[in-house]
Amino acid sequence: GAVVSQHPSWVICKSGTSVKIECRSLDFQATTMFWYRQFPKQSLMLMATSNEGSKATYEQGVEKDKFLINHASLTLSTLTVTSAHPEDSSFYICSASGLAGGPRADTQYFGPGTRLTVL
């Protein structure tokens, strides 16, 4: 149990285009989803926290207009990288934690990641 999927697993796009990444909790409902990025040989850096039905909370230094997050339901959150540039190339990983008081609460379950390459 506690499976989180991401789509696509990898994407290559041209500079200036927008890319949408989906994060789904497949077998549980997630109150909160988190978006991270990871550069080669580095650890995960939290970008933003999203709660279903409300605006995402962004970490310091993360541009909210560039990284649009929508948490439309208890099983789906999307990250859209707008007007992507080569420096946005990275490994983007989402995680989800279950409903408060439930068996999946207080633990983040990670997706498999999405490799974004901007040419």
Place this chain on the structure above:
Amino acid sequence: TQLLEQSPQFLSIQEGENLTVYCNSSSVFSSLQWYRQEPGEGPVLLVTVVTGGEVKKLKRLTFQFGDARKDSSLHITAAQPGDTGLYLCAATQGGSEKLVFGKGTKLTVNP
């Protein structure tokens, strides 16, 4: 300033050897997790520790949470090539759900 200091950063050992990875901080944590990540994949949760002094075992892996809940260790007995990967510690503070990650320990177990 790195909230969670992991050491060593890199570790290359022979199959059958034992090893310990450390995760230290000056802060007190509500909970601490250990993850293992393979290249091109997301982190996979190994264990969560919440009680000071807690020890958890997962086959050949032993996890310990410090009495003061500021540090943790991961000990692997008789390492195998399949243990190769990036080991990450991550922690939460207070009532926050946010995870703060250490920089990770890249373990290579040579056959």
